[in-house]
Amino acid sequence: MTIKKYIPPGLEQPYNKSLMMKDLIAGLTLFVMLVPQGMAYAMLAGLPPVMGLYASTIPLIIYALFASSRHLSVGPTAITSLLVFSGISSISEPGSQDYITLVILLALMVGTIQCLLGVLRLGFIVKFISPSVLGGYTSAAAIIIGLSQLKHLIGIDLGTYFQAHHLLIGIGRELTNLHGMTVLLGVSSIIFLVILKKINSRFPAALVLILLSSLSVYIFSLQEKGVQIVGTVPNGFPSLSLPTISLESVKQLIIPAVIIALLGFMESLAIGKTIADKEKYKLNPNRELKALGLANMLGSLFQIFPVNGSFSRSAVNHQSGGVTQLVSIFTSLFMIITLMLFTSYFYYLPSAVLAAIIIVAVYKLIDIEQAKFLFNVRSIDGWSWIVTFFVTLFVGIQWGILVGAIFNFCLLLARITRPNIIEMGYLEKEQIFRDIKRFPQATTLEDLIMIRVDSSIHFANISYLEEKIREFLYLKPLANMIIIDFSGVNDMDTPSFEVIEDLKEQLKKEKDISMFFVGMKGTVRETANKLGWDRKFNEEMNYYTIEKLLENKKIKVSTSSDKNHQTPYMYYI
Template identity: 30%
Template sequence: MQRPLAGLNRGNLVRELTAGVTLLAIAIPLNIGYAQIAGLPPTAGLYALIVPTVVYALLVSSRQLVVSPDAAAAALVASSIGGLATAGSVDYASLALAQAIICGILFVLMAFFKLGFLANFLSKPILVGFVGGLALDILVSQIAKMLGVKIDSGGEFTEKVVGLVSGLGTANLWSVVIAAVAVAVLLIGKRLARAVPWALVVLILATALVVAADLVDTGVDVLGEVPAGPPTITWPVIEWSSWFVLIPSAIALTLITTAEGLLVSRSYAERNGYKTSPNRDLFAFGLGNIAAGASGSFAMGSSTSRTAAMDQVGSRTQLPSLVLAVGTLLLLIFGTALLADIPSPAIGAIVAVAILPLLGIRDFAAFWRADRFEFAIAAVCFVVTLFVGSIPGIVVAFVLALINLAKRAANPAIDVLQRGGTPTESLLMGAPAGSITAPGIIVIRLAAPLFFANADVFSQSVHNAVRAADGLRYLIVDMEAVTDVDVTGAESFAALKVWLATHNVELGFSRVRPDARERLRQLGMLGDERVFPTNRAAIEELVPDTE
């Protein structure tokens, strides 16, 4: 099992600690905003950064994925609980805590039943499309902050765009200036000195400017006051019927986090050369959400924007999350007054710059050049996630994955290794072409499991090969790549055996995998037919019979 804080060493300790300070500066204002979207007090967002973050960081296999409530989860919390209680009330908060605990239980169950493999069905085009849709949705909200335009950050994408465009006339000049300078500093600074925590520099300078020039009076939006005090361990006390009512929305939240979290985790792992364990990550999400529900917070998932920000500053461990937890705790106890004057345009600029690479523009261009079908998969997933929502995006992603898998499995490579007496190097396992003449023998190889999607294709390929051969007496099926057979494939093969018998062609097998042999016998595919260890052995044994 991978140790906690994998990847941490003396060489990167300072960088990781600095990244933690940057994450602290980004996460605190964002979590306050997400708590407000969810209809909860700002402290609910800050509490998520302490106990749940520590639990997650010590358990997760991903070295970079940052856990936290995000905009999509916050919006779903508000929409699902809003009809059950009044936002801001004690009952509302209790329902939010219960919802987080249910999410945690669902994650633990998924980990126990090892359902993390579901992430393997999501190819790179699906990953790029899904994450890109989420990134663009987040980007619109950040642009609105940068301009000082008020929009519903928890609404649908089209609503956000309409609100942004219609509100351009209300844009605040000082907000635009702060955002523009922040973007310039972040982009130029990254090129000049990548190791410098430019996001933190931007926040400090922007806050100093707001205070010195008294820009709040000009309309620049700031965070405002946040109540002080550490989180306390609690447990939601609600009716049993309320627990059951929360299950559907908890399932939705779990699906969103599973799809986004595992996809983003895998994306960064592949990019930076380390391995992750999806089931372990699900378990970490589970205990993290239970901790959130027991410490006054709400449902948590992965944060695409903060993970991107950490990647940009070079972080490759979970140490920044622990720094974030300690810093948030100290801030809640001693320094909530420091948060009041942080300008929202600067926060929006930091997140916007971090999120740009996740739009996948270069990846889309590469898909277009390489494979139009892969491009279409990425585009459909992007559009559905963006315009319909995260949950439909998840469903479409899995459906597209299955379609893509079935499309490729339905057209496997089927090699005719011997036709009409001219042997090939593939057939003879490296022997020179022409070294053995084997008239009347065909060796055919299916480079995939035999199942319902490709059974007919394989059968037709055999028919065509047999009809094209003169004086054919033996058909040898190379089974090395056939790792499994389903009932439909077996029934199709049974019909093929009857057809071969009517054409006086004897059937045999070569290179049957030991782990598949019993399965073939159970399905009736392997009976009295001869089984050869290699293609060479089949030819050498049958050649005398053909002369």
């Protein structure tokens, strides 16, 4: 490994003062975003707000040194914070020292899992969680986050529920206990953030809101009137310490750790790849896994909770002109200075304001339009979204992603075991073969069956192919010839060849039906030859196109009297 691998991405190229100023400005911009977001997401995770600032220091530097992305901004995020809370609050009291200890251990475990996946080059496994599942999960999680923050926004007690119906019931039950001043502060904070966002999206509205609300609490002594405030925020940088590890704790945290590790990587890779494609550079998924893993592992030595790439901050980094990962290092340095000198100014910060920041941030994650789009294009993808959404919303966020992934995997297995197998007919005018179900006007012959297989053939779906062939024969009892087009078959295993060979010989012996194979690709033909098909069925598999076979057998599916007419080859539809 060369020293070049430890240079922040983007610095491999010539770097000058002009580029450094761009990175510095982008770093300051992210810092302004990260202060309120970090504190708010720590509160969402059931932690002291200062831990959000801790999580915005060392992990950023570590990630910058090992990443391949030049623009990804790492730190606390809303959904990861909710996963932390849901994974640990059931076994420990949120905010307690035991809870904090478990969260730090969770960060270590998440980082270890990500590093192992990166070292073993297993980054591809996140591809098994489809965008439709992730979309449904994200939308439902955003709703749960918003509902869970109402307790801070309007000053009521909702307990530690993570199901929408329980939260809604709790809200209804506590409506008579609303705290008027907290409601006024929380609602006005949301209005302030939304309006300023529309006027100028680059204006640091959240930071200004923190300053104004803290000043208001201080001047009018609102904490004495029942408004909850952050209170004392420890001054200084967290000391280096090893996370407390026990076998029992590891067992309790393994499922949340795996979920956070995978989802955090997926979220990071999605935004990182989007920006990398725009900027014309390549992202290395396995390197990203290792960088995120090291950020969490080493960060756990400094009292952090799990971090990953942020959609909003990465987009702002890109829009602000950041060109290298020095942006993350600058952001981290600004945060360290804040921890050393300015944490006392957060004492009067109202919890309702942090809740408002969270609600406004997660609102844009709710994407119901995606479900409508998926149903319009392909309903099965829409159902993946719906199943994940409702399980996440009403059963729990950890179950949501698991059930969604399993549901989608079952759909994948169904497609693998029941591939598209169609009977073709001939369209006179277009002189092409088409699926007779889609084009019922296509011409067919009672004694000829032409089949196209649009999938690799293997032990899991060969029985389905055999069933379909027998089904076609049942519908055409006069058939004496079957043509199977293999042009859509990229691979075929040994058991499948044996089944087809047995079926071919059985049909020939019992019903005098001939079976031909056309359009075999090289890889399929090589396997067939090794099984002796080139000797046993040389004529039956010696045709590369349907037209050659039909011409050789003097079979016409056209009613045309044109002497120059040629039976055409099949085209994919």
